[in-house]
Amino acid sequence: MSGIDLGPSISGALEAREAEGRARALRALLVRPVLRAQTDGELFRLARRHADALRAWFDRETGWRLAVESRTVRLLTSYVPHGATAIAVGERHPARARKGDPPFTRRRYVLLCLALAVLERSDPQISLGRLAEDVVLAARQPGLDGVAFTLAGREERADLVAAIRLLLAYGVLVRVAGDEESYVSAGGDALYDVDRRVLATMLSTTHGPGLVGTRLPSDPTIDQIEAALHEPPPAYTEEEATRRLRHAVTRRLLCDPVVYYDELPDDERAYLVGQRVQLTNRLAEATGLVPEMRAEGIALVDADDQLTDVRMPEQGTDGHVTLLLAEQLATGCHTDIASLRRRVRRLAKEHAAYWRKTTQEPGAENALVADALDRLVGLGLVRVTGAGPEAVVHPLPALRRFGVAAPTITTRRAR
Template sequence: MTTTTLAPPPPPPPPPAPAPAPALAPATATAPRPAPRLAPTPPPTPDHDLERRRAARALLARPLLTARDDDFRLVRRHVAELAGWFADQAGWRLTVDAGTARLLKKPAALDDATRPARAPKTKVPFTRRRYVLLCLALAVLERSDSQITLGRLAEGVLTGATDPALAQAGITFGMARREERADLVAVVRLLLSWDVLTRVQGDEDAFVADGGNDVLYDLDRRVSGGLLATSRGASTVTATSFTERLAVLAAEPLPETEDLRLRSLRHAMTRRLLDDPVVYYAELTEAERAYLVSQRVGITRRIAEFTGLVPELRAEGIAMADPDDTLTDVHLPEPGTDGHVTLLIATMIATDGIAPTVRDLTRFVQTQAKVHASHWRKTATAPGAAADLAEQAVTTLEALKLVVRIPDDHGQTRIHPRSALMRFAVAEPTIKKA
């Protein structure tokens, strides 16, 4: 027998349980059944956050994604969080369907000319002529079938170019010359990069060489229909000047309450921090500056958590740096002759203390081309190349908000360093032979 002297006496036996109902008997209880207990929503995992961040960065780098893009799947998976954050913090709307994801970004400044469309193959900025061709091509595609040839597109563009308004602006088009066909091909390749068009057969270079050569494309109307990011339809705008039309197309309702005013300021500052290399306090209105100074810790923390950008808070402004260097379309340093020239000019402007003109920089590049002839491309010493290299370098530094062009008292435009350039330490570049 087991000893149980230290155990408490056993409790009295429970009353007998009622006999169970027959297995097939109908239920007779009238009380409602308790609701099933739902499992709590698990907290986000590190993988979840990394995926969402990657999806957000993909949309910032390429606001129009299609199913062909590697990150499209992640955007669809995290669409609720992405749409909520972009709407709340930046006032940008995200639309996603089975084949496209479109972040309808609105720029903080409408007069920023440092972000031109570029030819995908050469990276050359679009000219005024190519922008007009792009608009005419999209108008033709709006009325075309699901397939179109390059020759048919050219015919439609030439028909649209007969508009008297274009003639009054001094813009005429033809397809007889190689350069004219090259302009149209640059537009088509931009549409190919956006997945508006898909090449089925043919080659654009052959068309440039001889207009009799044709190319066949598929047209994706879902993509072309999502290109415009405007507050209203372009056909409803009655303003005539470009500046007025642009302002109306991008206009947003004026805030009527204090809460709406603060939300509008949050949207404007978040847009700038996401899109601009540097946000200088001196460029902001008094209300924007006061808001950003008081809220900069919270705004930059939210951006950092969502995108992985790292805030750099300075007395003159704020920069959101990208450790991965994947969210910028302009890089510094950059490989090749153009990148080396840009570094040399940045160093010169930052250290010389004299704001040069582009002509001064052209002479500087001509001198440097002789010094670095062994590793610069051969065309760098061709006539006119130094001026092109100098202008491109200044344009790059402008886009990065490292310099600014200011006319002097003698009518010359001089290149002045901005605060961020003075903090930008340019080391001696390392030359690597291929």
């Protein structure tokens, strides 16, 4: 009686399980660049288990660094959008303290940076009130003349709390006692532990601010500072130049919902066109994303709908409005916003039984169109030029995937 060799099947099952674990950890890091043992449990353990493989993959494909600590795993990403579509997409994906919270404004971003600067020099424990006082003092330093914070009003305190909650989510701060809402109401306080290991990884740039500061003009713009922080060092060999191109293109594919060839620099476009099959195959294998390649560009589609904060299509009134407008715009016609508002007003009557009641109110179409266009621009599907009702919406090639053609009905011939 001959035995059955189960070795290959068991080995294959184990390899598949390991690959699935690496993909889950990699996808989790793309969604949340900081995984914590306290809040992310299984995903944190997977990232720690596959740390060597993940570190090698990110270094080879993107040039990003993976910092693994005993209680945190941090992916230090670095990406500056280039091109009209990528910039428009980036502008519509602001940070949020919590899901459903208002998006970060300029004031909140400045408060976040000031809070990080204060925490660098703070004690291991700090109260929210003390942190607020130090932020007010930091805002008075030379070079911040255009920034004024008193934190006396409820709105300003709410902005600071939004920055604090983002730091809580990243694990920079750990709440010991108290509550942020009581501080917003001007009657309470909160106490935090500062995790300096996580704090040290928050700044994610190619060059340190000290080095960049010596090469900037006396009054640099935000764009100049950002470009200098992320400017890659010179490549002295052909191999290094090719590596830089791979990093640049891969970052675009992972960070942007769609990459159009005509918006790429010549060297990146030539590299992507020549390597698109091999490159997208590697990304698909590692992330589970499905490459969609067309004549105009490439998009990596997430069939599991986990790697995006803006979904298309989406349930609900706003999602339905967006889908119906996308279907109209996918025909390739440029349309002004006033025309889209008139169409939504008609659609609100047709779908009155299914849409929320407020869509029947006068002027409701303005907010519906604005929300739909914000979603479509944020996904790289349309571009808007101009302002007000006369602004023109230009459909981009990727929008055609939402076009609906008239059905073709064929009759079956009798034999």
